[in-house]
Amino acid sequence: MNEVKATHKCYKCGMCMFHCPVYSVYRNEVYSPKGKINAIDSIINTKRNNPDDLSGIFRECNLCHHCTKICPAEIDKTELVIKYRAQLNKTKPVGNYEAILSNIKKNGNPYSSNGGLHKNATKTQGIEKEKNRTLLFIGCTIRHKLPEIVDSVVSFLDKSGIDFTVLDDEPCCGNILNNLGFIQDARIIAKRNISILNKFDKIITLCPGCYNMLKSHNGSAGAKFEVNHILEIIHKARNQLESNLKEPVFFQVPCHIYNTDKKFEKIIPDVMSIFKQASTSLDVTNAPKCCGAGGGMPLYDKEYVMKRLDILLQNEPAQNIVTACPFCYLNFKKLESRQVSYITENLDITGDIKIDLRSTDESFQNFTQNKEEKVNLPMILVKYKASSKLKKIFNQ
Ligand code: SF4
Ligand code: SF4
Structure with missing residues (x-):
């Protein structure tokens, strides 16, 4: 929907304001989604x-999609914010x-x-080179800021x-x-990535941003791979998983996946049931409540982010x-009073499992029927074998 249509369609009902994390902190309509439509x-007029005047309005946004999801006029404010950020970047970048x-x-x-750390890790002992058509796409934020998570995922x-394999020189997804x-x-990054990633049938991401970005390449952009977030893999194995956390858990649902892909409305509650005492x-x-980390907000409004965390957890007794x-992980890590972990760090597998990775996505199955022959994978691909050694590797 273009911006002229969006402004005409808006009922000015204000429903979006009361679901906006930015409004919850600033209580100022100007920075709310309705305020963005007014701007x-x-x-235009x-x-x-x-x-x-405008950069603050379009900067103050987590791109969480809440306002889009509950909007009776189905106006995608997230898309509009990105569009206006792009306009402002030509004269006065918002950050x-x-x-x-x-x-x-x-x-x-x-x-x-x-x-980066991951590149160093691929040169170390215990990692076997092997061709494989499922790629674990680690993502820049985990590779460079949270490498300890990779051990539990592997x-x-x-x-x-x-x-699965990983890429020695994994590219930034561009999100x-x-x-x-x-x-x-x-x-430009997407175009380059498609030529690298089309060598795979399936890509498993650990970050909702990577998931959305890589998934957006399917279809018109020419990507031929299927993208899964790790939550989908955990969902397939959920009957043989249990949490090693015995205390109550607060499960932070990632807005950028729950609000953008309807299948996660079913998957995430099922996965949460692994954590028996989860709130x-x-x-x-x-709708998930945003932690305040999305949309680049920690880069230019640190005070907002801390206030948003306070609001989110004000009545939450769980420490985990x-x-x-x-x-979300990096954001919650700022709180000394709580323990934060990535989901795979808390899962124990009971018994043997063999997850069937075949697609359940019909549109993808139809698409792959016409897929051309795959070319040989480059030798930069490696497969992690000795997962227990990874923490040591990343600490080197
Ligand atoms: S919820 Fe939708 S229709 Fe209502 S004020 Fe917000 S943008 Fe306009
Ligand atoms: S995307 Fe999220 S933060 Fe941005 S205006 Fe909408 S509800 Fe507010």
């Missing part, structure tokens, strides 16, 4: 174009992104000036009987660039927080 309306842009362009990831996939409004740069960030409308999103 777009005035840009009064040619309002003061970048100082200081130079380091991120330069890192992605020079080093292939937003965080590091070198190849262990879980190994014990589940899944053969961060897209969310910050560098849409053209993200498209959840789902609210009365069954479990999530399946690296951005």
Whole structure:
């Protein structure tokens, strides 16, 4: 929906405001989703174009999709925010992104000036080179900020009987660039990634951002791989999994996957039932409450993020927080009073399991029937064998 249609369709009902994490902190309609629609309306009709005035409005957004999900007019505010961030980036970027842009362009990831921990890990003993058509796409945030998570993921996939590979030089998926409004740069990265990733049948991601970005390449962009988030794999194995956390758990549902792909409305409650005493960030409308980490907000409004965490957890007694999103993980880690973990760090497998990775997605099955012959995989692919050694490897 273009912005003119969106402003005409808006009923000004304000329902979106009361589900917006930014509004919950600032209590100012200007920064709410309704305020963003009003700003777009005035840009179109009064040619309002003061970048100082507008950049705050489009910067203050977690891109959590709550406002889209509950909107009776089905207006996608997230898409509009990214579009206006892109406009503002031409004159006054909504934040200081130079380091991120330069890192992605020079080093292939937003965080590091070198190849990163994962690249070092592939050179070490205990990792066997092998061809495989299922790729574990680790994602830049976990590779560079939370490598300790990888150990538990590899262990879980190994014990589940899944053969997989990882890429020695895994590319950035481009989601961060897209969310910050560098849409053209993200498209260039997507095009390059498709040629690398089309060598796989299936890609397992650990990050909702990677999931959405890689999934968006299917169809018109020419990608031929199926994308799964790790929650889908856990869901397949749920009857043979139990949590090693005996205390109550607060399950932080990742907005960027629950609100964008309906299948997770079924998958996530099933997965949560593994944690017997779990409470959840789902609210009365069954929408997840955002932790405040999305949309680049920790880059330019740290105070907002801390206030949002306070609001989210104000009546929550559980000390253990479990999530399946690296951005939520990093955000909750700021709280010294709570323990945060990635979901695979808390799972014990009871008995032997062999997860069937065949697609249950009909549209994907039809699509793959016409798929051309695969080319041989490059030798940069490796398969993790000795998962127990990974923590040691990453600490080197
Ligand atoms: S919920 Fe939708 S229709 Fe209502 S004010 Fe928000 S954008 Fe407009
Ligand atoms: S996407 Fe989330 S943070 Fe942004 S305006 Fe909508 S509800 Fe608020």
